Amino acid sequence: MVDTKEKIRKAALKLFNEQGIDAITIRHIAKELDISHGNLQYHYKNTNDIILVLFNELNDGFSRVFTQGENIGQVTLEHFRQWVEILMEHIWQYRFIFLHFVEVTRRVPEVKTLYNSWDKAREEQFLLLFNTLIKEGIFRDDIPPYIWKNLITQQYIMADFALSHNEIKMQLKGKKAVQYYGEVLFNQFYPYLTAKGRQQADKHQGIN
Amino acid sequence: MVDTKEKIRKAALKLFNEQGIDAITIRHIAKELDISHGNLQYHYKNTNDIILVLFNELNDGFSRVFTQGENIGQVTLEHFRQWVEILMEHIWQYRFIFLHFVEVTRRVPEVKTLYNSWDKAREEQFLLLFNTLIKEGIFRDDIPPYIWKNLITQQYIMADFALSHNEIKMQLKGKKAVQYYGEVLFNQFYPYLTAKGRQQADKHQGIN
Numbered sequence: 001m002v003d004t005k006e007k008i009r010k011a012a013l014k015l016f017n018e019q020g021i022d023a024i025t026i027r028h029i030a031k032e033l034d035i036s037h038g039n040l041q042y043h044y045k046n047t048n049d050i051i052l053v054l055f056n057e058l059n060d061g062f063s064r065v066f067t068q069g070e071n072i073g074q075v076t077l078e079h080f081r082q083w084v085e086i087l088m089e090h091i092w093q094y095r096f097i098f099l100h101f102v103e104v105t106r107r108v109p110e111v112k113t114l115y116n117s118w119d120k121a122r123e124e125q126f127l128l129l130f131n132t133l134i135k136e137g138i139f140r141d142d143i144p145p146y147i148w149k150n151l152i153t154q155q156y157i158m159a160d161f162a163l164s165h166n167e168i169k170m171q172l173k174g175k176k177a178v179q180y181y182g183e184v185l186f187n188q189f190y191p192y193l194t195a196k197g198r199q200q201a202d203k204h205q206g207i208n
Numbered sequence: 209m210v211d212t213k214e215k216i217r218k219a220a221l222k223l224f225n226e227q228g229i230d231a232i233t234i235r236h237i238a239k240e241l242d243i244s245h246g247n248l249q250y251h252y253k254n255t256n257d258i259i260l261v262l263f264n265e266l267n268d269g270f271s272r273v274f275t276q277g278e279n280i281g282q283v284t285l286e287h288f289r290q291w292v293e294i295l296m297e298h299i300w301q302y303r304f305i306f307l308h309f310v311e312v313t314r315r316v317p318e319v320k321t322l323y324n325s326w327d328k329a330r331e332e333q334f335l336l337l338f339n340t341l342i343k344e345g346i347f348r349d350d351i352p353p354y355i356w357k358n359l360i361t362q363q364y365i366m367a368d369f370a371l372s373h374n375e376i377k378m379q380l381k382g383k384k385a386v387q388y389y390g391e392v393l394f395n396q397f398y399p400y401l402t403a404k405g406r407q408q409a410d411k412h413q414g415i416n
Contacts, residue, residue, distance in 0.1 A: 099310050100310065100311075101372060101376060102307050102308065102372050102375050102376065103308075103311070105375070105376050112376055115376060115377070116376075116377060119377075140399070143398070143399060144410075144413075146395075146413070147395055147398045147399070150391070150392060150395040150396075150398075153373075153392055154362070154366060154392060154395075154396055156373065156377075157365065157366050157369055157370060157373045157392075158362060158365050158366065160369070160372075160373065160376075161365055161368070161369035161372060161373070162365060164309060164310050164368075164369060164372075165361075165364065165365045165368065165369070167310050167313070168309060168310065168313050168320055168323060168324075168368075169323070169324060169327075169364075183358070184358060184361055184362060184365075187354075187355055187358040187362075188358075188362055188396075190351070190355045190358075191348070191351060191355070191399035191400050192399050202352075205352075205354070
């Protein structure tokens with residue numbers, strides 16, 4: 001049995017993704033589910049409450065992807081590429097957050113607090129991954145630490161705002177958007193590759 | 209004599225930057241200038257008209273920066289760094305557009321059309337600049353064309369959404385935001401540098 005709270009979250013996610021957060025009220029979500037406004041408010045007081053719960057869901061999903069990455073013994077460039085694409089798929093599922101990120105954080109300040117609380121842990125996970133790829137001879141070993149840190153910031157900006165760029169410029173849908181922006185993110189690592197790493201990257205490019 | 213239209217644009221830019229586009233109406237701008245609502249509407253019918261004119265101003269500014277870049281005979285990495293910082297300064301001046309880019313393009317569709325019409329010309333200007341830096345032995349000559357094209361897309365995403373990232377994470381103001389995100393953008397070029405280029409970059413890093 002799917003519980004009512006889960007049904008509400010799913011309906012809200014669908015409506016937010018389709019129409020943005022400003023256009024959607026508790027009444028719209030209740031109507032979508034054919035339940036009463038009062039019944040919905042028994043579970044969630046307002047749309048901001050639902051946005052915060054959806055943001056937590058998104059974060060749980062990211063954590064699962066990061067943990068998967070850590071559990072792979074030997075990391076190849078192809079694992080890394082797939083991992084980036086899974087992250088983009090996740091971002092696509094919760095796209096309303098990224099399309100209206102500044103507005104979401106202004107309406108629901110807890111989102112900003114949560115987002116910034118991940119930083120330290122995620123930065124360490126990224127640096128660990130980079131080090132593994134350096135040890136395996138896939139990433140270069142002559143890049144200074146401030147550039148690796150900077151690369152993490154760049155990856156955040158690109159992942160968080162890829163779909164805003166898509167909305168303004170490419171207007172790709174679903175799988176196509178995920179693939180395109182997965183590549184844009186992944187290709188940022190190209191100049192960090194050793195000759196061995198480049199061979200692996202070019203092989204994939206050849207089959208496209 | 210500063211004409212009324214210019215005064216209106218300046219007041220609108222100030223208010224949009226401070227309070228966003230949803231909170232500001234023609235009446236707020238008229239009040240800021242202490243002119244009548246009717247007088248303002250004689251010049252601009254609504255806020256969307258003003259947003260479009262401000263977007264054109266921004267574009268004119270970008271064009272001037274790009275043309276300056278082309279007129280420099282010999283390009284050094286330091287020119288390039290300064291050029292990136294001037295672009296970020298410009299973005300900061302018109303920050304409301306970038307903080308609400310998706311909303312702006314939904315409200316004023318002409319902004320999206322204009323933005324996309326620059327693409328071809330700007331891409332050529334970027335590739336020309338990259339080629340100049342390759343010829344001068346500052347950028348590497350072993351990077352495939354699809355990676356250079358991809359780098360342009362990445363630069364667009366980072367430049368356009370740097371200030372949204374700032375709003376959510378860093379909350380830097382004015383000159384500090386310009387410097388920080390200027391560096392984030394510039395550092396993306398680091399792994400594309402030759403040994404000679406890296407020496408120039410590290411020298412600057414040393415004096416920071």
